[in-house]
Amino acid sequence: MLLVPLAEAYSVPERGVVYQVMVDRFYDGNQSNNEPFYDPTHTSYRLYWGGDLEGLTEKLDYIASLGVSMIWVSPLNDNINKMAHGSAPYHGYWTRDYKRIEEHFGTWKDFRELVEEAKKRGMCVIVDYVPNHSNPAMDGEFGALYDNGTFVTDYYRDTRNASVNPYTGIREDIYHHNGNIFTWSGVPLKYANLFGLADFNQLNPWVDSYLTEGAMLFADSGACGFRIDAVKHMELGWLEAFYLRLYSKGPLFIYGEYYSLSPERSDDLHELYRYSNVSPVLNIPIREDIVRTFGFVGSLETLSRTLEDYYSLFVYPNKQVNFLDSHDLVRFLNAAKRDDAVERFHMALALTMTLPGIPVIYYGDESYLVSKDGKGDPYNRPMMAFNNTTEAAHIIRTLAELRKTNDALAFGDFRTVYANYSVWAFERTFGSHRLLVVMNKGSPVGLTLNLGWPDGKYRDALYGAEMSVSDGRASLELGRNGFYVFHIEGEQKEPLIGSVTPYIAQPGQRILIGGAGFGSSGRVIIGGVEARVLSWNSTEILVEVPEVKSQKAWLDVVVKTGRKASEPAKLRYYSGNDIPVLLAFNASLVNVSFSGTLWIRGNLSELAEPRPLLKSSTGYYFTVAPLPNGTAFSAELYTGSPWGELEPLNVTLYGFLNSTVVVLRDEPSIVAMPTTTVQKPTGENALPYLLVALLLGAALIIWKKRG
Numbered sequence: 001m002l003l004v005p006l007a008e009a010y011s012v013p014e015r016g017v018v019y020q021v022m023v024d025r026f027y028d029g030n031q032s033n034n035e036p037f038y039d040p041t042h043t044s045y046r047l048y049w050g051g052d053l054e055g056l057t058e059k060l061d062y063i064a065s066l067g068v069s070m071i072w073v074s075p076l077n078d079n080i081n082k083m084a085h086g087s088a089p090y091h092g093y094w095t096r097d098y099k100r101i102e103e104h105f106g107t108w109k110d111f112r113e114l115v116e117e118a119k120k121r122g123m124c125v126i127v128d129y130v131p132n133h134s135n136p137a138m139d140g141e142f143g144a145l146y147d148n149g150t151f152v153t154d155y156y157r158d159t160r161n162a163s164v165n166p167y168t169g170i171r172e173d174i175y176h177h178n179g180n181i182f183t184w185s186g187v188p189l190k191y192a193n194l195f196g197l198a199d200f201n202q203l204n205p206w207v208d209s210y211l212t213e214g215a216m217l218f219a220d221s222g223a224c225g226f227r228i229d230a231v232k233h234m235e236l237g238w239l240e241a242f243y244l245r246l247y248s249k250g251p252l253f254i255y256g257e258y259y260s261l262s263p264e265r266s267d268d269l270h271e272l273y274r275y276s277n278v279s280p281v282l283n284i285p286i287r288e289d290i291v292r293t294f295g296f297v298g299s300l301e302t303l304s305r306t307l308e309d310y311y312s313l314f315v316y317p318n319k320q321v322n323f324l325d326s327h328d329l330v331r332f333l334n335a336a337k338r339d340d341a342v343e344r345f346h347m348a349l350a351l352t353m354t355l356p357g358i359p360v361i362y363y364g365d366e367s368y369l370v371s372k373d374g375k376g377d378p379y380n381r382p383m384m385a386f387n388n389t390t391e392a393a394h395i396i397r398t399l400a401e402l403r404k405t406n407d408a409l410a411f412g413d414f415r416t417v418y419a420n421y422s423v424w425a426f427e428r429t430f431g432s433h434r435l436l437v438v439m440n441k442g443s444p445v446g447l448t449l450n451l452g453w454p455d456g457k458y459r460d461a462l463y464g465a466e467m468s469v470s471d472g473r474a475s476l477e478l479g480r481n482g483f484y485v486f487h488i489e490g491e492q493k494e495p496l497i498g499s500v501t502p503y504i505a506q507p508g509q510r511i512l513i514g515g516a517g518f519g520s521s522g523r524v525i526i527g528g529v530e531a532r533v534l535s536w537n538s539t540e541i542l543v544e545v546p547e548v549k550s551q552k553a554w555l556d557v558v559v560k561t562g563r564k565a566s567e568p569a570k571l572r573y574y575s576g577n578d579i580p581v582l583l584a585f586n587a588s589l590v591n592v593s594f595s596g597t598l599w600i601r602g603n604l605s606e607l608a609e610p611r612p613l614l615k616s617s618t619g620y621y622f623t624v625a626p627l628p629n630g631t632a633f634s635a636e637l638y639t640g641s642p643w644g645e646l647e648p649l650n651v652t653l654y655g656f657l658n659s660t661v662v663v664l665r666d667e668p669s670i671v672a673m674p675t676t677t678v679q680k681p682t683g684e685n686a687l688p689y690l691l692v693a694l695l696l697g698a699a700l701i702i703w704k705k706r707g
Contacts, residue, residue: 411498
């Protein structure tokens with residue numbers, strides 16, 4: 001078989017750098033779409049400032065000059081046409097129509113042109129997508145929702161159509177009607193309005209299809225991935241089904257925003273970790289520690305221990321997403337309280353780009369963009385200032401290029417070689433590629449390290465500083481606020497996997513394997529079954545996931561070239577034909593006392609990892625999971641804390657999947673043929689359906705009487 005690259009090319013995300021853009025604040029390419037709610041003086045931070053897709057396309061050469069390979073754009077869908085809470089929706093997070101582009105930003109044609117022009121420059125476009133909520137429920141357009149221009153509902157009309165779910169206790173229809181989130185845990189966290197935004201009921205079949213179709217429009221128009229907003233406030237089980245549908249378009253790069261500010265092993269961090277096992281997440285928990293250590297005071301030794309512990313939690317730490325600044329948090333240079341804040345900013349920026357994970361550069365970081373009018377939202381979103389000749393731009397460009405050639409930066413492990421309060425040296429290794437990062441935020445100092453690198457002299461990638469290695473001992477001089485990156489790129493002679501994109505999949509979907517030493521051909525084995533190879537080169541392999549008979553959550557992925565085989569990587573496997581399902585059972589079935597969280601685990605790959613259960617006000621325990629339609633299954637109950645060992649309760653429950661709600665029983669169900677539920681379109685009169693049913697019933701009675 002002759003293996004050639006596909007016409008449709010994909011990139012390994014770990015080898016790239018993301019550039020995040022707030023579209024309205026970047027560049028005005030078309031002044032005809034600025035009104036209404038437009039401020040040409042750029043002084044009112046809650047109005048539109050004119051940035052659009054045409055302006056972004058016009059500035060692609062500037063973005064490409066930084067060496068980045070992915071552009072993350074703020075939400076582009078059509079937003080409300082009114083002010084709400086004193087603000088216009090310039091940010092894009094108050095959607096009214098998920099199938100149209102916001103007119104202030106352009107059209108679908110403009111988006112496709114952006115994608116094509118970015119591709120010519122070796123970049124792709126990631127779209128910020130908002131499936132948790134639409135727009136403010138109590139102001140503006142009051143949760144108004146449209147389907148490609150056709151009105152569907154608003155929050156008040158939906159309230160009249162809503163009913164109480166007997167299993168979750170939530171009043172719902174298109175939206176959840178549970179008030180705002182005041183308790184940031186349990187049922188309110190996922191089923192109430194986040195800051196007053198109309199919260200979607202994703203298990204409504206119409207909503208499920210509508211949100212999926214909206215995202216598919218971007219994928220079909222060439223988007224290479226999605227940043228998913230507010231994943232913390234949606235059921236993981238629905239997100240899994242949603243992601244799997246999107247991955248039918250190819251190995252997209254999807255990552256979520258799970259907002260958690262602390263790396264302490266709390267219940268909240270465990271949930272972030274669970275979500276990271278489905279898609280990468282933004283490394284929000286460690287960002288505050290980095291800013292505090294470099295922007296204020298703090299020990300690098302303490303930071304090193306915190307980061308080593310944090311990264312050890314993930315199946316794929318190098319797939320998670322690092323950032324220093326963002327649209328949600330105070331920019332470093334607005335927060336830092338030091339005379340040498342710019343030098344410390346350079347150090348923190350370089351650290352963000354060399355830690356495990358895919359780095360994000362927030363627009364204007366390269367030009368030291370800050371607001372003089374305030375610090376947090378919305379002042380962290382000033383109008384762009386273009387300058388790619390700065391020291392910050394040099395750091396971004398240099399490390400972005402190194403990431404493309406040094407696999408230790410893309411896929412390497414993470415090990416502290418030396419740390420004290422002011423000095424930190426860590427090493428990252430991937431096969432024959434090595435990276436040594438050394439920093440000093442104190443007075444100049446000489447440093448000797450037991451490194452084990454080949455003897456010789458090495459030059460730092462950023463500034464050309466020299467390090468000498470003799471008999472495995474490295475010596476170098478560290479200046480004040482110095483940051484150095486030494487590297488080795490050797491030949492990898494055996495297959496070594498560094499990345500699987502995406503790392504969840506079902507049979508027939510394509511995954512991209514990144515690494516080194518793959519040669520020109522070979523075989524890929526997934527869960528003991530050979531996968532169909534679609535394209536192959538020495539660093540990237542595109543394969544189709546085979547059907548595997550397994551009840552495990554994770555399958556081994558192995559690359560074989562000749563007689564050599566790689567160490568296994570991990571793929572989270574789903575059976576196929578999965579739909580998001582509400583699993584519920586009556587609390588009376590748990591007739592034993594227990595403490596802590598209640599968990600469920602089943603005999604399907606989708607249920608192989610324990611899922612925590614919520615308790616409703618109606619006396620049920622419930623969760624959401626993606627499950628293969630038409631399947632009978634069993635599940636066991638466990639109890640315990642998120643970070644501890646779970647104890648079995650010796651309770652077995654059974655279910656059969658033939659709808660989007662499965663009520664589990666304590667004995668096996670009689671398996672029946674799957675039924676089809678027809679969801680009536682929102683707002684449609686039910687009377688015609690009732691009349692049809694009555695006529696059919698009357699016809700049946702007449703037919704029986706006549707024999």
